[in-house]
Amino acid sequence: MKVFFTAEAQRAQRKMAFLCVLCAAAVKASPVWKTPPTLPFGQLSVLELREDDPGAAPIPRPAVEDTLGDLKLRALEPSADGHGWKFTVQAMRPGLAVVPPLDLGDGRRAPELRVSVLRTTAFGSPWVGYGGGKQDNLPEIPFPWAWASLLLAPLLALIGFLAWRWRRRAGARAYTQARKAFLAAWPPKAKDRASLDAAHGAGRSLLASAFGEASLGWGAPDFKGARLDAWAQWTASLDAARFGRTEPPFPDAAALLTPVDLEMKARSGKGGRS
Structure with missing residues (x-):
């Protein structure tokens, strides 16, 4: 009976070792993001999704169109060595930009990406818009009704004077x-x-x-x-x-x-x- 349990234990250990090897291989074959520590607001930046294992199959083209999570996708091209993809993105709002996990279609998934978008000017400043160029979209600024009403004082005084004179x-x-x-x-x-x-x-x-x-x-x-x-x-x-x-x-x-x-x-x- 003792010999039987010892054989069963050995088989279980071999299975666990095999599973560990598979998991290690899977982890090793998982694509990774190569990104800068932070992204500038409104400017173009490059994010790279790479496969670090040289023996792994190339990463298929990710199925993304106009956006990459919270980022605007401006261009997508393969890496020079063929082991990844370069995403040219544009951060359209400051704060934490989140890119959800990407299903690459061959069983592999790109991990979730979180990167901070910094801005050197105060958010909502009227001289800084989103993006830039002809497509510049200024932030919404409420109309200063309280101050604008002061400009009506001379006009109201003139109207009052004309009414009084009339x-x-x-x-x-x-x-x-x-x-x-x-x-x-x-x-x-x-x-x-x-x-x-x-x-x-x-x-x-x-x-x-x-x-x-x-x-x-x-x-x-x-x-x-x-x-x-x-x-x-x-x-x-x-x-x-x-x-x-x-x-x-x-x-x-x-x-x-x-x-x-x-x-x-x-x-x-x-x-x-x-």
């Missing part, structure tokens, strides 16, 4: 329009009711633009109290004309406009509507 001169514009309308309607071209009403409305609008809305209801006593005797005659002449009388006559337009123009100038001098 409102300040609203009274002057209204008076100018009312004055033109009054000159066109006075004296009435005819004594029919339509012409008289048009002249009366134009006069009231002119008075309102100079003296305010309260003047729309003024009568002859109010005009005399405001020292507007010509306008007291104006309202009396219109009332008389409606009944076919000619007295008092229509006052001259210049006599009517003079006190109103003086009122507008006085308001302008006091900082009111001009």
Whole structure:
């Protein structure tokens, strides 16, 4: 029985030794990466996948197209001695670039590659893009809305000034329009009711633009109290004309406009509507 166990143990030892030899051969035949310690950001670098065993079969062409893990693949060519492949790559972002294990198609696998990508300038600097040349892709930079809003301050001030000036001169514009309308309607071209009403409305609008809305209801006593005797005659002449009388006559337009123009100038001098 002891002899039997000894023979079994010897066979088991031989099997283990054979497996160890196979494993050692497999490890020895595994391709390895030949790379620099670090890769520069955005520049071309060369990584080499080699088979260190001269007696091993050449490595078939790896099935890669545009990317090699986290790296952009720019070119792929065989090594000069035929025992490997050279990958020309470009790191498009700083940090740790990882190339996953590559299945070479003949039972062999390239090990995983981890290499650091360094960058000498601050990440996100606007003067450094990804890659370079005509395909340069600048990093995304948020628009500085807070600072840009300061540039709007002069424009907003100008708009505010123009709006203030527009409102300040609203009274002057209204008076100018009312004055033109009054000159066109006075004296009435005819004594029919339509012409008289048009002249009366134009006069009231002119008075309102100079003296305010309260003047729309003024009568002859109010005009005399405001020292507007010509306008007291104006309202009396219109009332008389409606009944076919000619007295008092229509006052001259210049006599009517003079006190109103003086009122507008006085308001302008006091900082009111001009």
